[in-house]
Amino acid sequence: MSTNEFQSQTKAFLDWFNSLPGSTFSEHIEIRDLRERNAGRGIVALQDIPADTVLFTVPRSEIINIETSELRAKLPDVFLSQDTAMDLDDKPQQDPWSTLIIILIYEYFKGDQSKWRPYLDVLPASFETPMFWSDAEVEELQASATRSKIGKTNAEEMFHAKILPVIRGNPDVFQASQAKSDEELIQLAHRMGSTIMSYAFDFQNEDEEEEDDSEEWVEDHETKSTMGMVPMADILNSDAEYNAHVNYGDDALTVATLRTIKAGEEILNYYGPHPNSELLRRYGYVTPKHSRYDVVELPWKMIEDALTANLGLSSEQLESAREYLDEDEFEETFVLERESDEPNPDGTFANPAKFSDMPEDLREQLKSMLKAIRKVDPSCIVDKRKRDEIQHTVLIKALDALTSQYPTTIIEDELILSGSNLSERRKAAVTVRLGEKRLLQEARVFLSGIASDATLDDAPAPNKKARR
């Protein structure tokens, strides 16, 4: 898109936003074209702005969600089932995700008649997330577990089950849809789904959350959450260190600075403590600062393979040992991550993240497995000291096995990244896999640092992890 076209869309959006009753937009900030650094639009400070300054205000009435959309009244049956959490007349129950996709498709088809048209015009039509990558581009992620999370097929199954029937079943409501093939509608659902993934805000149980925000509770009440598109708040880009945040007021959302922002600095929101793999999957970009949250998924199978090789177990012995393990507690994969404090209240970090221990649940499962093997064949593991040695060796071997599944080394990846003419997608993929390899290396160094005669149980206790 030409710079002129891009800027006139930005201006139309800002004029529209300023015309909304109850909206505010500080004269000390500006929406800027950041495409040169592949960041689309963003908001930049025009002068130094002190901490705790409100930058803009978005009235709740202008958010696109089930509360503000006319669709709820037009298609009560479709959205009723979400409230009652029941399937009605075999119609699939809509969830917050599918609900917002349908609402956005409805507004898209309304074209100029949509009250959100200038806002919809500044939302993206294409995406850099791996869902839209070629096979060769995905291959660049190498052994990253994120490859199994791209989920294009699942998304399309959902669109066929929940989105298409609503549109096709209500041609008078989605009038412009009649000229579209099913395939075109699926592509439109992809576009809206990806927009939601990288732009929507989650208004999960806001009122109740104040009473009790334990993770358990949130899981129990998942169906009550709603998602919404918040004009202007979603123009903010993000990084692991950020300088602004969104306050959820009763009538409006306000965005305020967390610390002094210098003239020319970008205003950055916080999308969450995501590893680069997740940032890429959801938002289509990566940043050096997010690598502190990188994770690696270690499959239990690799631990078992290392155990089998180390102890010379037969597959029958392994099977028998596995039967002793508690099925309900059994984990197939373990997440390796660094210990990272929560960001400071001003959005900065006090300390770098640091690998401080193998996952507790992995150590427990390995210990249980070793006890089980001892029951199957007492000669394998004669005493506790031997058991600790085996644990140590097996963990190192498993890390090495996982590392060897990445076809290139850390040094090779660093060389690739320092080269020129790298496509943005390749750069992102190499950054993700390199971050995972570095974490694996740190885990290995950590394990090697524990003297082989010390027990893993003597390893430093993990401190509080950042909440995910």
Ligand SMILES: C[S@@+](CC[C@H](N)C(=O)[O-])C[C@H]1O[C@@H](n2cnc3c(N)ncnc32)[C@H](O)[C@@H]1O
């Ligand atoms: C909520 S939107 C932010 C506004 C967006 N830049 C735009 O032009 O509409 C999220 C998207 O912005 C981009 N983005 C956000 N933070 C970024 C960053 N630090 N670097 C590069 N791109 C970023 C990514 O494309 C992401 O999917």
